[in-house]
Amino acid sequence: xxxxxALRQLEAEGFVKLLPNRGAVVRELSVQDIKEVYQIRxxxxxxAARLAAPRVxxxxxxxxxxxxxxxxxxxxxxxxxxxxxxxxEVMVA
Numbered sequence: 659x660x661x662x663x664a665l666r667q668l669e670a671e672g673f674v675k676l677l678p679n680r681g682a683v684v685r686e687l688s689v690q691d692i693k694e695v696y697q698i699r700x701x702x703x704x705x706a707a708r709l710a711a712p713r714v715x716x717x718x719x720x721x722x723x724x725x726x727x728x729x730x731x732x733x734x735x736x737x738x739x740x741x742x743x744x745x746x747e748v749m750v751a
Contacts, residue, residue, distance in 0.1 A: 711737030 665682045668674045674682040687695075714722075 708737040711740070 665674060665676060668682070669676050672685065674684050676682050
C-alpha cells in the first residue's frame with residue numbers, strides 16, 4: 659500500500675489529520691480515548707492471564723509474584739486456582 663493511500667486511510671479512521679503543504683499530524687488523544695485504551699488493556703491482560711493459567715507452572719507463578727508492577731497477577735492466580743480445581747474435579751470423576 660503506498661504511503662499516501664495509507665495516510666488517507668489513517669485520516670479516514672481519525673488517527674491523523676492531513677494538512678495541505680505540511681503533511682500528516684497525529685491527532686491528540688482525549689481523556690476518553692486514553693480511558694478506553696486502558697480499559698481494553700485491562701481486559702486483554704485478564705484474558706491473557708486466563709489463557710495462560712492452565713499452562714503456567716507453579717515455579718513460574720512464584721517468579722511472577724516477585725516481579726513488581728505486574729498488574730494481571732491477581733487474575734492469573736485466580737485463573738490458576740480455578741484451573742487446578744477443575745483438574746481435581748476431573749481426576750475425581
